[in-house]
C-alpha cells in the first residue's frame with residue numbers, strides 16, 4: 001500500500017486552471033512534474049515564482065545566503081494579526097535580535113528540562129483517549145491538537161491545557177483558524193490580500209488570543225519580580241537578554257513570540273502526530289515494533305529517549321511523507337540567476353518539502369512508508385541533502401529538537417496502551433495552516 005498522496009495536475013496546464021485549483025487546494029494544484037524537476041518557473045498575472053527542488057539551490061537560499069532571500073511580506077499578511085512582528089515573519093536586524101534570545105532559550109540541554117511537561121501531557125492524552133478506544137472510527141486530528149497544545153502550555157507556562165486561560169486560547173485559536181481556513185504557515189497565497197485584510201472574524205479572534213496571552217505574560221512578570229516564577233520556557237525567554245544589545249524582549253515582543261510558539265509549536269506537532277498515528281494504523285508491523293520498544297524503555301526519565309529509536313524513525317518518516325509545513329516562500333532581494341534562468345528582484349521562491357521529500361531522482365521508493373530507510377546509504381544521504389521538515393540554515397525551526405522528543409514520546413505512550421487500526425477511507429492530504437486531512441484523519445483505537 002502506498003500512503004495517500006493527492007492527485008496532482010498533469011503537465012503544465014494553463015495559468016487560469018492553476019489559479020482556480022490553487023484556491024481549492026494548493027497541493028493538488030501543483031504539477032506532477034515537480035516530483036522530477038529540479039526547478040519550475042511560473043509566471044502568473046500577480047506573481048513570478050520559481051519552485052526550487054535542486055538541493056544545491058536550496059542550500060544557497062537557506063544556508064549560504066539567507067539574507068539575500070528574506071521571508072516574503074506575503075507570508076506576513078495572513079499571520080500578522082495573530083503573530084504581530086514575531087520571529088516567524090520578521091526579517092533583518094529585528095529577526096536577528098529575536099532569534100538570538102530564542103536560540104539561547106532552546107540551546108543545549110534545555111529540551112531535557114521540558115521533558116517532565118511532555119511526559120505529563122502524553123499521559124493525559126493516553127487517559128483522554130480511553131473512552132474513545134472502543135474500536136469505532138474517530139478523527140485523531142483534534143486529539144493530536146489537544147495534546148500538542150497541552151505540551152506547549154505546560155512547557156511555556158507550567159499550566160495544563162485544562163487551565164482556564166490555556167483552554168480559552170486553545171478554543172479561540174480554533175475559531176481563528178475557522179475564520180481564515182486558507183492561511184498557511186508557508187505563506188503561499190490562497191486568497192487575495194484585500195480579502196484577508198478585511199476578515200473581521202479573524203482579526204477579532206486574533207485580538208482575543210493576544211489579550212489572553214497578555215494576561216499570562218503580565219502574571220508571569222509579577223512572579224519574576226517576586227522571585228516566585230517557575231523555571232520554564234516563558235521565564236527563560238522573558239529573562240534572557242539579547243547577548244549583543246543586552247536588551248530583553250519588551251512585553252509586546254513577548255506577546256508576539258508566545259503567540260508564535262503556540263501557533264508554530266502546536267499546529268505543526270499536531271499534524272505530524274496525527275499523520276504518524278495514521279501511518280502506524282496502516283503498517284501494524286511498525287506499530288508492534290514501537291510497542292515492544294515502549295514496553296522495554298518508556299519511563300519518566302529523559303534518558304529513555306535514546307532508546308526509543310523505532311518511534312523516532314517512524315516520526316521522522318512521517319515528517320518526510322507528510323511535512324506539516326509542506327511549502328514555504330522566500331523572496332529574491334536582488335535579481336538572481338537560478339539554474340541559468342533570470343529571476344528578477346521580488347520573484348517568489350517556493351521551497352517545497354512536500355516535493356523534495358518525494359523527489360523521484362533523489363529518494364529510493366519515494367512514496368513508500370519505510371522508517372528503515374534512515375539506516376540505508378540513500379536515506380542517510382537524502383537526510384543530509386533533501387530532507388527539511390524543519391527548514392534549514394539560520395532560519396530553521398528553533399523547536400526542532402523539542403519536537404523530535406515530543407513526537408516520538410507521545411507516539412510511544414499511545415502505542416504502548418492502544419492498538420491502532422486503519423479507517424474505512426484513507427485521509428486526503430490538504431494544505432491548511434499545516435498539512436491536514438481534507439475530512440480529518442480517521443483511525444480506530446482499542447486497548448491492548
Ligand code: HEM
Nearest residue numbers: 087088264265268269272325328389390391395397399403
Ligand atoms: C513537528 C513539529 C514542527 C515542525 C514540522 C516545524 C517546522 C518549522 C518550519 C518548516 C519552520 C520554518 C518555516 C519557514 O521557513 O517558512 C519553522 C519555524 C519556526 N518554528 Fe517550528 N516546527 C515544529 C515545532 C516547533 C516548536 C515545538 C516550536 C516552539 C516551541 C517551533 C517554533 C518555531 C519558530 C519560532 C519558528 C520561526 C523561526 C524563524 O523564522 O527564525 N516549532 N518551524
